[in-house]
Amino acid sequence: MRIFGIPSDGAPRRALSLTIALALTCGVSAPALAQGIADAEGGEAPAGDAAQGNSIVVTAMRRASTVQETPIAITAITGETLTNAGVTNITEYAKFVPSLRIQDNGPGSRRVSLRGVIAPGEPTVGTYYNDVPATGSVGPSNDAAGRTGDFTLFDIERVEVLRGPQGTLYGASSMGGAIRVIFNRASYEYEGAVEAQLGFVEGGDPAYFVNGMVNVPLVEDKLAVRFVAYQHESAGWIDNQFLGIKNINDLNVTGGRLSVHWDIAPGLTLDTMSMYEETQSFGTTVNPDLGEYVTADQVLLPYDDKAQFHSATLEYDLGFATLAAVGGYQKRVSEYAADDSYYIGRQRTPQRCATYTNGSASAPCSADQLAGFYSYIDGLIPAAIYYPGTNEDLTGELRLSSNGLNMLDWTVGVFYQDRSSHVEPSDARADAETGAIIRPVQLFYRRQLDDTLKQTAAFGEVTFHPVPEIGLTAGLRYYDYDKRVVGWTDIPWSLISAIERPPTTVDASENGTLLKFNASWEPNPDTLFYATAAQGYRPGGANQVIGLPDDLTPYEADTLWNYEVGAKFTLGGRTTLNMAAFQIDWDNIQVRGRTPDGAFSFLSNAGAARIRGLELEAATRPVMGLTLTLAGNYLDAKLTEDQVSDVITAPGQSGDRLADIPRWNGTLSAEYTTPVSSDADFFARADVNYVGPSNSELVADSPLNVVSGDYSLTNLRVGVEWGGGDTGAYLFVQNLFDAFALTRGTNAAYANGFRANVTTPRTIGVNVRRNF
Structure with missing residues (x-):
């Protein structure tokens, strides 16, 4: 029996109870228990055992520090x-990070957000591979945030x-924040790894x-x-009821990565990386009104993406x-589609015939005109909105960061980006039998769009330590x-x-400054308190839409201030507890x-x-041997002003909850x-x-509103490891209780009714791996 999420009554209370219970366990019981175990074993509990959280070294602030020493809200997940x-x-690691949410609309169509x-x-979260930002393809609606791609995570040092x-x-x-995926770099030892998995x-x-x-x-x-290669074939489990085709959403991913590390001279190193990945799939949305894993699209909706990503980091x-010069180049050639049959079919009315044929709804069509118009509409169906496009991005950064722990630590630098994209939003004919x-x-x-974005920036951040335990930070970016x-x-x-x-051209440009202030106090090596006030922004742009009035063509950057206090504790050497409270x-x-006309x-x-x-x-x-972890958050996100401006009136009013933001999220792991x-x-x-x-x-x-979420998913994994973990064989179950849950739903009047992205059904399989 499949479960449609879980009942909403009491869900926040259950989540809050879970949070408080584990917090109390970690904050009160665990240190005493850990100390008791340490005493019984005749030694102290080793620092860093608590999920490695306080011993993972990160470079988020452009210098090395552990998670517990870093005075910001940061999560680090090791490759292990x-x-x-x-x-x-x-999508799979987002659940381990508080406030990180992925709207998974299918391959190449993921929207990443942090803190609501x-x-x-443009994206609200920066995604970096090593030190180079990755960009989504812009598409016809200037929505690079909605087309965030991602490369397969294998042979990873940390996230x-x-x-x-x-x-x-x-x-x-x-x-909203930033994500850095750090790959294992080439080393001076012969080593290798292989991993294989089969699931049903x-x-x-x-x-x-x-x-x-x-x-x-x-x-x-x-x-x-260092060379990495992979081949992934994900199972299809959505049936197209209209076309009579089962399991249409198979996903095939093939790719590789080549890394080079070169010690050119004492103190001078060069690291390069090149990745290439091909992804092929079909539509991943369902029509829940027709069944759990069923769609009624009249067209098979292809997704074909070829992505390459290159980076080079020279450090002296x-x-x-340390002087660092970082360069990156990326290119995505993609093809994706949406079903336009429903929208075209809705035009098959006498009223639309009158306006189309005679130019006025008050001049009805004759019988012959109506028959001819209906024949014209029927001849267009099935049809797909077809989006072939190319996206290229060139970035460069030069920065200088002080070494060591000094009374004054600082980083200064400059940044440059040149992004260009070409997309051809079109309507294409489809085969009525095969789709x-x-x-x-x-x-x-067919419409064609060329979109370019050029950015330059200069930045600096300095931290003053009047005493070793206190840090006062100020940052500025132009x-x-x-x-x-x-x-x-x-x-x-x-x-x-x-x-x-x-061809017509529209332009938009803007400049400004961003500020950051941070104060931290480390009264002892196991405790850190901090407070932050920081700005963020993302670029505006220009619309290229048929018939759009001139006053709607440009749109501006949006900005925010984040005010935050946080604390980090290492308790008894075996427990870590990190908390943050903020207002944006x-x-x-x-x-x-x-x-x-929609x-x-x-x-x-x-x-x-x-x-x-x-x-x-x-x-x-x-x-000994048991690790418990919890990551959770509560978000209260509301409009404080009506969505009304000089050029647009949107539906939101002051007090409305922001869309697609759950109040509660959490993951408990053992x-x-x-x-x-x-x-x-x-x-x-x-x-x-x-x-x-x-x-x-x-x-x-709103009659178009769809409530998503309100579900729990459970994954299990058991196995045997040999040789200190170098070899392993495992059985796993994902979505143990086979929950059918909406991750995101839409009910747009111009689309084919109620549509949703849903969780993958229960998957059972075996995984084997070997390091050598």
């Missing part, structure tokens, strides 16, 4: 933890998630993946290379400081951006009043509007919001390892993730 939890992508800062437009705006060091599009999805196809890594030193202590140790887009593609409408959009229509379509148009004031929010969307600015939140991370090792022989250990892990309910619309009683 990712492997133990079976994590292979950003979520909106269309760092910085919560709250990181505007001074990380700049634009980190107004309830009601779907089998799934498998194979990962491999080999590391080879080429010149002793001078030059090494000057003694008093496939006809090849070669037969277009009956930014300047220029956005240009060129659009033209070369295949007109009279049904949507799209006439042939020559978000102004001039970028919002989405639609043209009156055919096109555009961005504008309207309204303001206030987000208040609490975050908790706790980890404890009550007995991991246990115990010897079963002289060379083998038993391993077991359980993760229980709760996601609270959220609305798809600002107006909760």
Whole structure:
């Protein structure tokens, strides 16, 4: 029996009770228990055992420090933890991070948010691979945030998630925070790894993946290379009822990564990395009104993405400081689609015939005109909104950071970005029997858009230590951006009043400054208190929409202030407890509007919001071999102004909850390892993730509103490890109770009714791995 989420009554109370209970366990019981165990064993409890949280070294502040020493809200997840939890992508590790939310609309269409800062437009969270920012493809609606791609996570050193705006060091599009994926770099030892997995999805196809890594030193202590390759075939489990095709959403991912590390001279190093990944899939949304895992699209919706990502980091140790030059280049060539059959079919009315044929609803069509118009509409169906596009991004950063712990620690630098994209929003004919887009593609409408964004910035951050236990930080970033959009229509379509148009250009530019202030106090090595006030922003831009009035063409940057206090504790050497409370004031929010006919969307600015939140991370090792962890948050996100401006009136009113933001989220994990022989250990892990309910619309009683979330998912993994963990064999179950849960739903009037993205059904499988 499948469960549609869990009952909403009492869910926040249960989440709060769980949070308080574990907090009390970690804050009171665990230290005494750990000390008792240590005394019984004749020694002190080892620091860092509590899920490694206080011993993971991070470089989020552009210098090395442990998580517990870093005076910001930061989560670090080691590659070992990712492997133990079976994590292979950003969606799967998000549950371990407070306030991190992924709207998974399918491959290449993920929207990442932190602390409830979520909106269309440029990303609100910066995603970095090593030190290079990754960008989403812009698409026809200037919504780079909604098309965040991600590379497969294998052979990872760690993932760092910085919560709250990181505007001074990380700049634009980190107004909610930043994510850094740090890959293992090439080393001076021969080593390798292989991992294989086979799984079976309830009601779907089998799934498998194979990962491999080999590391080879080429010149002793001078030059090494590391190569990673992988092949993933994820099972389809959605049936297309209209076309009679089962398991349409198979996902195939093939890729690789090459890293080079070169010690050029004493103090001078070069690290390069090149990644390439191909992804192929079909539509991943369902129509829940028709059944749990059923869709009624008349078209098979392809997703085909070819992504490459290259980076180079040159570092020179000057003694008093380290000079780093970082360059990156990325390119995505993608093709995706949406079903346009429903929208076109809705035009099949006598009223639309009158306006289309005779130019007025008061001049009805004759019988012959009506028959001809209906024949024209029927001849267009099935059809797909077809989006082929290319996105390229070139970035560079030069920074100088002081070395060591001094009375004055500082970082200064400059940043440059040049992003360009080309997309062709079109309508294409599809085969009525198979639903496939006809090849070669037969277009009956096409628009073309060229979008460029150029950003420059200069930044600096300095920390003054009047005494070693106190840090006072101030940061400043000056930014300047220029956005240009060129659009033209070369295949007109009279049904949507799209006439042939020559290229037209619209521009938008802006500059400004971002500030950050932080104060921290470390009264002893096991305790840290901090307070932060920091700004964040993301660029505005320009719309290129047919028939859009001139006053709606540009839209501005939106900005926010984050005010935060936090504390970090290491208790008894086996427990860590980190807490943060914050308020975000978000102004001039970028919002989405639609043209009156619903055919096109555009961005504008309207309204303001206030987000208040609490975050908790706790980890404890009550007995040898057992680790318990909790990550959870509470968010209260509301508009503080009506979404009304000089150029747009959106539906949101002061007091409305922000859409797609659950109040409660949390994950409780338990991991246990115990010897079963002289060379083998038993391993077991359980993760229980709760996601609270959220609305798809600002107006909760809107007929278009869909309530998503309000579900729990449980994953289990058990196995045996040999050789200190170098070899392992595991059985796993994902979504143990086979919950059917909406991760996001929409009910747009211009689309095919109630649509949703849902969790994957129960999956059972086996995983084996070997390090050598």
